[in-house]
Amino acid sequence: MEEGAEVAEAVDEEPPEDEDPEIDLGDLKLKKSELKAGYMKDADYRRKTAEVAEAKRQTQALAEQVAAERVDRANHLDVFLESLHRELVGDQEALAELARTDPAEWVAQNAVFQQRAVKFQQAVQQRQSLQSRIDKEAEAKQAEW
Numbered sequence: 001m002e003e004g005a006e007v008a009e010a011v012d013e014e015p016p017e018d019e020d021p022e023i024d025l026g027d028l029k030l031k032k033s034e035l036k037a038g039y040m041k042d043a044d045y046r047r048k049t050a051e052v053a054e055a056k057r058q059t060q061a062l063a064e065q066v067a068a069e070r071v072d073r074a075n076h077l078d079v080f081l082e083s084l085h086r087e088l089v090g091d092q093e094a095l096a097e098l099a100r101t102d103p104a105e106w107v108a109q110n111a112v113f114q115q116r117a118v119k120f121q122q123a124v125q126q127r128q129s130l131q132s133r134i135d136k137e138a139e140a141k142q143a144e145w
Helices: 003-012 032-101 103-144
Strands: 022-024 029-031
Touching (some): 032 103
């Protein structure tokens, strides 16, 4: 019979309450209660270690998802900024023409242009903030390695 099977059989048997027999494991002699307590601690340790590993995997997956969403948002912001920039450049040329031909209409259109310019600046700031977060995460990962 194998040594592990002997230990398992020895652990399964309950000693009388007034007796705690020793089990000879070759170089090591343990009381049955000590062997059982060690086995239970090991099982608890393995279970808790597995739980921590699973929580770590879930956290890592969530962090990767957030990073991917940030990159996706940054790409969408880039497209939006490019579109707004083209509109603003076109509006400036139209405003310059209006200033020469219809100053009253220029005032009204210039107000609309200024509102778009403010929105453009806000979008640029959001993009810069997002890029800053992405860069900080990349630096943190680099430092972690």
